[in-house]
Amino acid sequence: MSEPGPQEAMKFEILKAFGNGPRLAKLAVAGRKAIETPNFVTVTSRGTVPHVTPDNLTKHDLVNASYFGLEDFIELHQKNPARRPPIFQTPPSKSGASPLYSFTGTPLSTISVLAPRRIPAVTAPMGNGNDFLSVFTSTGFRNLTVGEYASAIDALRPDVAIAMADLTYGNKKTTPLSKRAIRMAERSDDWIHSLANALGQTPSGTALFAPTLPLPYSTQWEYLETLSEMTDRIRGLAVYDVDIIPDLKDYPPLLPLPRLSLDAPVSPHHILRQVALGADILALPLLNTVSDSGVALTFTFPPPPPSSSSTSPMPLGIDLSHESHQTALAPLMQGCTCYACAAHHRAYVNHLLSAREMLAWTLLQIHNHHVLNAFFAGVRASLRSGEEQFEADREAFMRAYEPEVPAGSGSRPRARGYHLKSAGGDDRLNKSSWGKYGDGSSWPEPEPAAGGGTPAGMDGAPPVRSTTETPLVPEGDATELDQKGFAEIDR
Amino acid sequence: MPVATQASLKGLTPEQLEETSCRLCLNNTYHLGLKPGQAVLDAVGGAHRLQGWRHNILTDSGGFQMVSLLKLATITEEGVRFLSPHDGTPMLLTPEHSVALQNSIGSDIMMQLDDVLVTTSPDRERMRVAMERSVRWLDRCIAAHARPETQNLFCIIQGGLDLEMRRECTLAMVERDTPGIAVGGLSGGEAKDDYCRVVETVTALLPELKPRYVMGIGYPEDLVVSVALGADMFDCVWPTRTARFGNAVTKNGVLNLKHSRYAADFGPIEEGCGCICCREGEGGLGITRAFISHNANKETVAAHLLTIHNVWYQLNLMREMREAIIEDRFPAYVRGFFAALYPDRANYPTWAVDTLRRVGVDLLD
Numbered sequence A: 001m002s003e004p005g006p007q008e009a010m011k012f013e014i015l016k017a018f019g020n021g022p023r024l025a026k027l028a029v030a031g032r033k034a035i036e037t038p039n040f041v042t043v044t045s046r047g048t049v050p051h052v053t054p055d056n057l058t059k060h061d062l063v064n065a066s067y068f069g070l071e072d073f074i075e076l077h078q079k080n081p082a083r084r085p086p087i088f089q090t091p092p093s094k095s096g097a098s099p100l101y102s103f104t105g106t107p108l109s110t111i112s113v114l115a116p117r118r119i120p121a122v123t124a125p126m127g128n129g130n131d132f133l134s135v136f137t138s139t140g141f142r143n144l145t146v147g148e149y150a151s152a153i154d155a156l157r158p159d160v161a162i163a164m165a166d167l168t169y170g171n172k173k174t175t176p177l178s179k180r181a182i183r184m185a186e187r188s189d190d191w192i193h194s195l196a197n198a199l200g201q202t203p204s205g206t207a208l209f210a211p212t213l214p215l216p217y218s219t220q221w222e223y224l225e226t227l228s229e230m231t232d233r234i235r236g237l238a239v240y241d242v243d244i245i246p247d248l249k250d251y252p253p254l255l256p257l258p259r260l261s262l263d264a265p266v267s268p269h270h271i272l273r274q275v276a277l278g279a280d281i282l283a284l285p286l287l288n289t290v291s292d293s294g295v296a297l298t299f300t301f302p303p304p305p306p307s308s309s310s311t312s313p314m315p316l317g318i319d320l321s322h323e324s325h326q327t328a329l330a331p332l333m334q335g336c337t338c339y340a341c342a343a344h345h346r347a348y349v350n351h352l353l354s355a356r357e358m359l360a361w362t363l364l365q366i367h368n369h370h371v372l373n374a375f376f377a378g379v380r381a382s383l384r385s386g387e388e389q390f391e392a393d394r395e396a397f398m399r400a401y402e403p404e405v406p407a408g409s410g411s412r413p414r415a416r417g418y419h420l421k422s423a424g425g426d427d428r429l430n431k432s433s434w435g436k437y438g439d440g441s442s443w444p445e446p447e448p449a450a451g452g453g454t455p456a457g458m459d460g461a462p463p464v465r466s467t468t469e470t471p472l473v474p475e476g477d478a479t480e481l482d483q484k485g486f487a488e489i490d491r
Numbered sequence B: 001m002p003v004a005t006q007a008s009l010k011g012l013t014p015e016q017l018e019e020t021s022c023r024l025c026l027n028n029t030y031h032l033g034l035k036p037g038q039a040v041l042d043a044v045g046g047a048h049r050l051q052g053w054r055h056n057i058l059t060d061s062g063g064f065q066m067v068s069l070l071k072l073a074t075i076t077e078e079g080v081r082f083l084s085p086h087d088g089t090p091m092l093l094t095p096e097h098s099v100a101l102q103n104s105i106g107s108d109i110m111m112q113l114d115d116v117l118v119t120t121s122p123d124r125e126r127m128r129v130a131m132e133r134s135v136r137w138l139d140r141c142i143a144a145h146a147r148p149e150t151q152n153l154f155c156i157i158q159g160g161l162d163l164e165m166r167r168e169c170t171l172a173m174v175e176r177d178t179p180g181i182a183v184g185g186l187s188g189g190e191a192k193d194d195y196c197r198v199v200e201t202v203t204a205l206l207p208e209l210k211p212r213y214v215m216g217i218g219y220p221e222d223l224v225v226s227v228a229l230g231a232d233m234f235d236c237v238w239p240t241r242t243a244r245f246g247n248a249v250t251k252n253g254v255l256n257l258k259h260s261r262y263a264a265d266f267g268p269i270e271e272g273c274g275c276i277c278c279r280e281g282e283g284g285l286g287i288t289r290a291f292i293s294h295n296a297n298k299e300t301v302a303a304h305l306l307t308i309h310n311v312w313y314q315l316n317l318m319r320e321m322r323e324a325i326i327e328d329r330f331p332a333y334v335r336g337f338f339a340a341l342y343p344d345r346a347n348y349p350t351w352a353v354d355t356l357r358r359v360g361v362d363l364l365d
């Protein structure tokens, strides 16, 4: 191994490891706010934390690290397929920030993680090729070769880049020992080599994270062996299935590497399980989903001491669409110090959800990110008291709270966008909402008035109830969208 | 005044709205009356508490919504009858009910319920009925107003495009001595010349020391000309609505950032703009047109950023006009404004040139 490794821009220092289980560590990237782990990564959509403008990210200190899917930026121009995607045309910034930051307005204190695909990603119907991954952009599927990905990393200079793996995405488990599984391991092995080589020639300050595969140990042990022989070039692991973590003990060179879990946990209980297994940083698409569903998370770690009056478990969140919150002047969560709780109350969020005002989702994002930040701080504090304490707290948490985050009964942001898998059933997007007095019939959506007021801007029934994806939201009513076009490159 | 129809300004937190320098925003009584409804407003303690806004709120009467939905409503001397768009229940909006709702909302400025007709309505007789009824309804509003010491009730002058009728209405309304005076029924598609004539006619008859509010006006040219005609305050949904379609309001005109020509334009939304999106460095976000283009109609954040910019633009335009008036250089300011908007003088709108000339501002000077 004589090739030069990446610059030591990233440092991962394990402060305390509990055997083969959870660990406390610190991840520092030059120029960014260092983060203590276990911690989480916020999942962005098209370069932005859904519903939250960058000033609010900074002001309310919501985000430690952000995950970007390259597929959000590399759509082919419909009329001019040779055009370089705009993000690659970003001029050098005065602050020296990489294009990933200056294009998206991401606060410079945030650690950036770039991966080829979003989380969750849409399954590609055609599958991947020998040297390319099939990715889904706003203008359709396209191929992303290892070489293209390497030059994207080189141009965008993220702090962390996750290497391409031959994953199918969408359907999580591949049948063990199937041809597909074996090919996945082989291709991923090829790809990590070619990517590391490509990047090795142009040190960019980016830390390369190698994926571990959502396959049983028996199918990927050779691949893991490969990884353990190239730790001069890989700086971390991107774990697509946390169940592989215990097996990493057989590969000592891999143990000091930070483990970024992309195994999207769906509840805090799952988060705790992943932490217990030894995940250091967890990507949490869960947060966007929960906020969109109108639910404010309400848990803390460790849980409050059990009350003598009630034996039933507490909910993990409250559904703010519920009418019981109509006049509730309580904060979203008792004792929460986030901006949404300090400046607003449940009644307001309830009203915003009912009126389908976008601020509802903004406030929920602010609150829910705050709750998760506090949750992870609690996890770290508990770990500092030792593994036994952590296990006791985790058990108490399991007893104290319900197993699942409530679904949320409210309508979500209008779902329209390329990342929604079509779910069949063409519900009308905008039901008419006006009736004439003394006439039973319903009226078409009114034309927006020129001034003075607007009929509910985001009116209409939520079409597809997506449980996994933050829908992309257009504004205004259907008539106007129809006239002016939606998400079109040219008109 | 930016318009926060349903007690929220399109995705901006009250804190962000405050940062645009906004100190007075509009809530729509009609919408708040339906959602969250009077009972909730009373329980919560008004719209300021509902939305966490510590500055001023103006509410309309709820009557304006009837202009756009006129076919859906039946207007009688009693009030406006319509079906709730939410559950179809028959509803009646009377002057008393409108005032009671606005008392529950607790707005700092409330508007009388008026009988609004589109100004272009050819029915002069109906226009007169509406005008006279609006005066009677003002009396009913004044009588029903429960908190005149903390909430300011404005009258609304009606009378369509008939200047004589407007004069008559103005005199009747001014006689009622409300703390502020609005000119209503405009922005309904009338010719700009006609619009200017009405504003000019009405402002000539108004007392000096009461705020004059022209309702539903918001295009930058309209604001500038109306200020020249002696109007003080305005509201319009246009800057925020147009933001949601990817449009940036700038001193050089409206840019549709969705267009592919902006996809790789790395300039700020507007060169020299002082809003947080356009500013670079400390406290500025350095947002580029390219990023808005990337997310226009795809992520709400693009709309939020443009909303911040557009609201800032409008409020800054008003601030610049105030400063120009105080510093006695308003005509020069107006000339500069039109020059930036229309690089070719030949494109200056005739209505603006003519109107401004009447009040002593020669655009072609």
Ligand SMILES: [Zn+2]
Pocket: A332, A333, A336, A337, A338, A339, A340, A341, A342, A366, A367, A368, A370
């Ligand atoms: Zn909170």
Ligand SMILES: [Zn+2]
Pocket: B269, B270, B273, B274, B275, B276, B277, B278, B279, B309, B312
């Ligand atoms: Zn700006």
